[in-house]
Amino acid sequence: MLQVRDGALQALLWQRGREPCRGAWALPGGLLEQGETLEESIRRHLAAKVDVREVSHLEQLGTYSEPDRDPTAWELATAYLGLVQLGLDPHIPDDTCWHPVDQLPPTAFDHGGIVLAGRDRLRGKLSYSNAGFALAPSTFTLAELREVYVAALGYEVSATNLRRVLERRAVIEPTGERRPSGRAGGRPAEVFRFREQRLAITDPFAALRPRR
Amino acid sequence: MLQVRDGALQALLWQRGREPCRGAWALPGGLLEQGETLEESIRRHLAAKVDVREVSHLEQLGTYSEPDRDPTAWELATAYLGLVQLGLDPHIPDDTCWHPVDQLPPTAFDHGGIVLAGRDRLRGKLSYSNAGFALAPSTFTLAELREVYVAALGYEVSATNLRRVLERRAVIEPTGERRPSGRAGGRPAEVFRFREQRLAITDPFAALRPRR
DNA sequence: ACAAAAGTGTTGTTACTACACCCATGG
DNA sequence: CCATGGGTGTAGTAACAACACTTTTGT
Secondary structure, eight states, rough: OOOEEEEEEEEEEOOOOOSSTTTSSSSOOOOOOOTTTTTHHHHHHHHHTTTTGEEEEEEEEEOOTTTTSSSOOOOOOOEEEEOOOOOEEEEEEEEEEEEEEEEEEEBSTTHHHHHHHHHHHHHHHHBBBBBGGGGGGGBOOOHHHHHHHHHHHHOOOOHHHHHHHHHHTTEEEEEEEEOOTTTTTTEEEEEEEEEEEEEBSOOOOSSSOOOE | OOEETTTTTEEEEEEOOOSSSTEEOOOOOOOOOOOOOOOHHHHHHHHHSGGGGGGGEEEEEEEEEOHHHSSSSOOOOOEEEEEEEOOOEEEEOOOEEEEEEEEEBSSSHHHHHHHHHHHHHHHHHHHHBSGGGGTTTTSSSSHHHHHHHHHHHHOOOHHHHHHHHHHTTTEEEEEEEOOBTTTTTTOOOOEEEOSSOOOOBBBOOOOOOOOO
């Protein structure tokens, strides 16, 4: 579960109270039940940590099978990448906490690597899909959207060019509203929204485009 | 397992002799053993069908968990995409056969969808990585490489531009040799090879590149 | 009037596609 | 010398980054 909070991309982790890996931070999740889909299982386990309706996007990352990934038992795990929009503040239990993905605490099992894999998957998708819809609030100014992209990508992005890229690709559109300026003044900002609230690939061919 | 054969991208399938889905075509694979990695398991099961040394690339596609994917039992399956270079002709058992991915026969379980997912994953990677190394023979002329790309992508590609794209990205390099022309004459073709025989992303940012 | 924030115009660059043209070989 | 296939040169284009400039607000 990733979300932009305080200007940084953060992962929701849970501090283990039991061995193995007592005290280390782990991803939320749990065992699959009979007749259950992996996605259903994830949503069920997440429900114990956050309100599932607040998860704007969920996709499978991969299945991890190294025999020594859990020192006590041989267990497979299928990891999912979940995204939460900026501004939501799900109620979370006492033993869970958000951690910046670039400064993870000691993690249980291979969960550290899984978080980084999720981060990298997200970074790629921000470039060639409309994945931003899942991180940004439902409406936003370009300055706000820029902060989301900067936090998630980890490098500077200009609001000017971000706007042109996303408008050219018809990923965002103006709502027609404007946001009044603050006490410091300044021109009121246009308010935008993402056109789609489901993942769509917007730039499928980096090269080798089919001709005509 | 995908390979370009006879100018088409084809998948290796196995005709089931037993219920369920008797007579339908299925992907090679089988049960995971205790303490075994998914990749080890795939390689072990593949060994029964083809010489595993002939698999030039193997990557995880995803894990399928729909309860009704197998009508008789609830089973999870993790699918892998394997690639074989053009020109190799692995010895395969009588009950297996290559099928063009765009004209699949009736398939068992959800295997038809898995093959198409593998095809689409490959098509994407051909555009932004050096994945071609896993489909092309170890050395080739540009006309040959073009045929590989056309077969895998499903649309026309010009040899001229293919060469410039792949050379600019330093994906292929000339070996210095030339291939003598055939009976019809024509200028001898330069022989190329891929620089790397392992997957590498060559075009990581479609847009939103970090500045500098 | 001035500072602040947002938005627009413009230029230069890069990576590509398309296509005309030139080169080397066999018959 | 000409057909055939391979390679090169070059023009046009789309998507983009960078940055100067203009617009709209608050004080």
